[in-house]
Amino acid sequence: MNRIGKILLIGFIVVVADSCKINYTFTGASISPEVKTYTIYDFTDNLRMNPTLTDYFVEQLRDKFTRQTSLDYKTDGGDLEFEGAVTGYDVKPVSIKSNDTAASNRLTVKVKVKFTNNKDHTQDFETEFSEYEDFESSQILSDVESTLVEDIVKKMIDDIYNKSVANW
Secondary structure, eight states, X not given: OOHHHHXXXXXXXXXXXXXXXXXXXXXXXXXXXXXXXXXXXXOEESSOSSTTHHHHHHHHHHHHHHHHOOOEEOSSOOSEEEEEEEEEEEEEEEEEOTTSOEEEEEEEEEEEEEEEETTOGGGOEEEEEEEEEEEETTSXXXXXXXXXXXXHHHXXXXXXXXXXXXXX
């Protein structure tokens, strides 16, 4: 192959390689370049079953967006906005032993989230998210509650993140 042919071949490879870009993110987020900011308003809790739940939930949601996106936090009017309320906090028996006593109980937390994408309103949603954790009936809820709530909130935050910016 002559010199001009080699130059043309290399040029062709460079053009093809440059046009075949694939964008990978390790956070799973698929956020439009137009989106620069997010706002997470305080969530309401009319149930008053766990007085620290809403503050912890909002803190963890903000932390997730801070760690896994390059978006800037705004106290009001972000490109992405989250608001909502804790709508459920229940403990129920889930597995019954032969003597009609509970072998384990389930703590279920429900949070209603309104998500607004001010750059693309087709992605807006209002959804109730629900997660649970089981614990042995021999345990007292107040002894295991903080660990259960941490696990529940983590799963719930992942679900909200995935639905809002990962398009899952």
